[in-house]
Amino acid sequence: MAAGDLAAxxxxxxxxxxxxxxxDLDDRLPAAEAALRSLLPRTGHAYVVGLTGAPGAGxxxxxxxxxxxxxxxxxxxxVVAVDPTSPFTGGAILGDRIRMQxxxxxxxxxxxxxxxxxxxxxxxxxxAELVQVMDAMGKDVxxxxxxxxxxxxxxxxxxxxxxxxxxxxxxxxxxxxxxxxVLEIADVFAVxxxxxxxxxxxxxxxQVMLELRRTVLGRPVDHDHxxxxxxxxxxxxxxxxxxxWEPPIVRTVAVKDQGVEELARxxxxxxxxxxxxxxxxxxxxxxxxxxxxxxxxERLLAGALARLEAEMGHLDAVAARIAAREADxxxxxxxxxxxxxxxxxxxx
Amino acid sequence: MAAGDLAAxxxxxxxxxxxxxxxDLDDRLPAAEAALRSLLPRTGHAYVVGLTGAPGAGxxxxxxxxxxxxxxxxxxxxVVAVDPTSPFTGGAILGDRIRMQxxxxxxxxxxxxxxxxxxxxxxxxxxAELVQVMDAMGKDVxxxxxxxxxxxxxxxxxxxxxxxxxxxxxxxxxxxxxxxxVLEIADVFAVxxxxxxxxxxxxxxxQVMLELRRTVLGRPVDHDHxxxxxxxxxxxxxxxxxxxWEPPIVRTVAVKDQGVEELARxxxxxxxxxxxxxxxxxxxxxxxxxxxxxxxxERLLAGALARLEAEMGHLDAVAARIAAREADxxxxxxxxxxxxxxxxxxxx
Numbered sequence: 001m002a003a004g005d006l007a008a009x010x011x012x013x014x015x016x017x018x019x020x021x022x023x024d025l026d027d028r029l030p031a032a033e034a035a036l037r038s039l040l041p042r043t044g045h046a047y048v049v050g051l052t053g054a055p056g057a058g059x060x061x062x063x064x065x066x067x068x069x070x071x072x073x074x075x076x077x078x079v080v081a082v083d084p085t086s087p088f089t090g091g092a093i094l095g096d097r098i099r100m101q102x103x104x105x106x107x108x109x110x111x112x113x114x115x116x117x118x119x120x121x122x123x124x125x126x127x128a129e130l131v132q133v134m135d136a137m138g139k140d141v142x143x144x145x146x147x148x149x150x151x152x153x154x155x156x157x158x159x160x161x162x163x164x165x166x167x168x169x170x171x172x173x174x175x176x177x178x179x180x181x182v183l184e185i186a187d188v189f190a191v192x193x194x195x196x197x198x199x200x201x202x203x204x205x206x207q208v209m210l211e212l213r214r215t216v217l218g219r220p221v222d223h224d225h226x227x228x229x230x231x232x233x234x235x236x237x238x239x240x241x242x243x244x245w246e247p248p249i250v251r252t253v254a255v256k257d258q259g260v261e262e263l264a265r266x267x268x269x270x271x272x273x274x275x276x277x278x279x280x281x282x283x284x285x286x287x288x289x290x291x292x293x294x295x296x297x298e299r300l301l302a303g304a305l306a307r308l309e310a311e312m313g314h315l316d317a318v319a320a321r322i323a324a325r326e327a328d329x330x331x332x333x334x335x336x337x338x339x340x341x342x343x344x345x346x347x348x
Numbered sequence: 349m350a351a352g353d354l355a356a357x358x359x360x361x362x363x364x365x366x367x368x369x370x371x372d373l374d375d376r377l378p379a380a381e382a383a384l385r386s387l388l389p390r391t392g393h394a395y396v397v398g399l400t401g402a403p404g405a406g407x408x409x410x411x412x413x414x415x416x417x418x419x420x421x422x423x424x425x426x427v428v429a430v431d432p433t434s435p436f437t438g439g440a441i442l443g444d445r446i447r448m449q450x451x452x453x454x455x456x457x458x459x460x461x462x463x464x465x466x467x468x469x470x471x472x473x474x475x476a477e478l479v480q481v482m483d484a485m486g487k488d489v490x491x492x493x494x495x496x497x498x499x500x501x502x503x504x505x506x507x508x509x510x511x512x513x514x515x516x517x518x519x520x521x522x523x524x525x526x527x528x529x530v531l532e533i534a535d536v537f538a539v540x541x542x543x544x545x546x547x548x549x550x551x552x553x554x555q556v557m558l559e560l561r562r563t564v565l566g567r568p569v570d571h572d573h574x575x576x577x578x579x580x581x582x583x584x585x586x587x588x589x590x591x592x593w594e595p596p597i598v599r600t601v602a603v604k605d606q607g608v609e610e611l612a613r614x615x616x617x618x619x620x621x622x623x624x625x626x627x628x629x630x631x632x633x634x635x636x637x638x639x640x641x642x643x644x645x646e647r648l649l650a651g652a653l654a655r656l657e658a659e660m661g662h663l664d665a666v667a668a669r670i671a672a673r674e675a676d677x678x679x680x681x682x683x684x685x686x687x688x689x690x691x692x693x694x695x696x
Binding site for chain 1: 381385388389391392402629632633634635636637639640641643644645647648649651652653663664666667668670671673676677678679680681682684685688
């Protein structure tokens with residue numbers, strides 16, 4: 001099928017065409033990239049919400065409930081699950097307590113998953129592509145569920161307009177689990193399984209971290225006011241100086257469908273804040289920059305490796321020489337970069 | 349200081365010179381790279397052990413105990429902690445239960461930490477560089493502690509000769525926490541905090557996963573034999589066909605110093621297996637290949653972005669055009685890659 005046909009079918013709402021394109025993108029077929037390119041001008045409608053957090057925090061259950069919430073509100077939903085253990089991916093080996101089949105027959109919901117394995121930079125690129133296809137399909141909201149709080153997750157989170165960091169009481173040491181990077185990416189905190197012992201502690205730990213940050217930022221803290229807001233899961237933005245967003249802390253019990261409406265309201269409040277402050281456009285530009293750099297990096301490396309194999313031998317043989325300390329990887333990289341900047345030898 | 353002087357001082361055992369080089373590498377000073385290059389021929393001595401697992405699993409305590417173990421055995425130890433919440437990094441906001449100061453005055457121990465933030469590919473590159481410097485310093489064992497089990501951690505783990513995956517009972521749903529990728533990178537499993545409720549379950553879950561994998565690999569399972577081995581934390585390698593390594597499961601209670609000797613023995617057994625099977629050389633080549641590709645990718649991208657800014661405008665301006673759907677990132681990347689392959693315009 002020509003790339004234009006596939007793209008046209010996707011824009012016309014053909015779910016199977018979208019699934020086909022996603023598969024082809026995963027297989028890195030050139031025609032798939034052409035189809036994606038022709039979809040790009042039709043993207044920019046979807047609001048992208050990232051959910052990230054440690055394994056076992058209940059992100060999938062929360063995603064499940066958010067889907068239901070948005071469907072009740074009449075919105076169409078796409079889901080990209082970046083986590084091989086997610087029930088969305090079928091990766092759960094023992095048991096699957098999420099009733100994702102509730103959504104399987106709903107045409108307003110489109111779910112795709114990605115493993116976290118693959119080449120460097122591949123994860124954020126693949127996720128970005130799936131989000132773009134879902135955007136082009138006309139999904140109103142795209143939920144991106146990632147596991148963990150590492151560098152990948154931070155990059156994947158950068159695809160989102162609003163990032164929800166999901167924590168859970170009793171994860172050993174909650175504060176240990178919440179890392180410096182998370183403070184920077186979190187727009188909303190959800191303390192899930194909030195009916196468990198330790199929920200108050202988990203909320204307090206987050207409050208302390210946010211207060212520490214505000215102290216660093218040099219802003220006075222209105223303890224009672226903010227604490228009251230946060231304890232009740234109300235977005236605290238209104239209490240803060242214009243132009244700054246304080247991540248609200250929302251308690252949820254996903255499996256009992258508690259706190260999900262509050263969470264959705266917190267996301268909505270953040271969206272309104274971004275639109276008001278110009279932050280939405282800034283996030284779009286950052287996302288475009290990251291996507292472009294990823295594509296560029298991949299193009300350049302592919303070209304250089306082809307040149308390497310043509311001129312210096314197979315990559316494994318070169319690596320064996322480096323491993324034997326017979327070759328200097330920095331020098332090889334320099335030589336190769338320099339050759340690429342000059343006219344090719346042996347190629348027309 | 350000239351790069352050669354710095355390298356010579358490091359090879360002579362000057363700890364402050366090593367610390368200085370690591371700082372300079374972090375700041376990406378060109379002289380630092382030159383010094384590192386001159387150290388490379390003197391590397392290849394250290395045995396690298398990676399420890400990875402979810403936040404709160406107690407990796408730092410286990411690392412702490414392993415340091416003590418190796419020191420008792422007369423070995424020098426380097427530690428690279430890739431985790432901003434690790435007590436090694438000073439990143440723990442509330443409380444620090446690890447007495448790392450025990451090692452602070454020990455000249456046989458050298459500890460450095462890295463945050464997990466930074467540019468794509470930067471984490472594994474930086475970690476690899478720290479490992480190389482510690483190797484050149486003559487450390488016998490280098491422990492690399494990473495948090496999480498995402499793609500980054502898998503890449504960082506690929507730096508190690510032996511990868512220990514640390515899990516812990518009661519982390520919500522242990523099997524959910526142990527992801528497909530982990531099975532592929534784990535050479536040894538440690539179930540830490542094994543005096544807690546749920547330890548048997550955690551061990552069993554890992555056994556089930558390993559058995560599933562063996563079934564997939566088409567090998568018959570000798571339940572009683574293997575189970576007995578694993579339940580007692582004995583490396584099961586001897587019970588397996590020649591040429592295959594079955595990750596042993598070791599129970600540890602790091603804070604009570606229990607199981608640490610067994611864990612070290614399991615690491616040693618894996619090392620002996622790698623040496624016997626030729627796997628050690630294969631890992632060295634894979635590590636060299638990954639390192640080279642990372643350096644090459646960085647060089648190429650830096651050159652291309654300089655060219656972009658010279659010819660197409662500032663990256664942010666280009667990204668803004670992409671975000672506004674006025675420019676096609678794929679086309680821009682192609683143009684730029686093509687220009688780099690031809691003679692430069694406007695540069696001599």
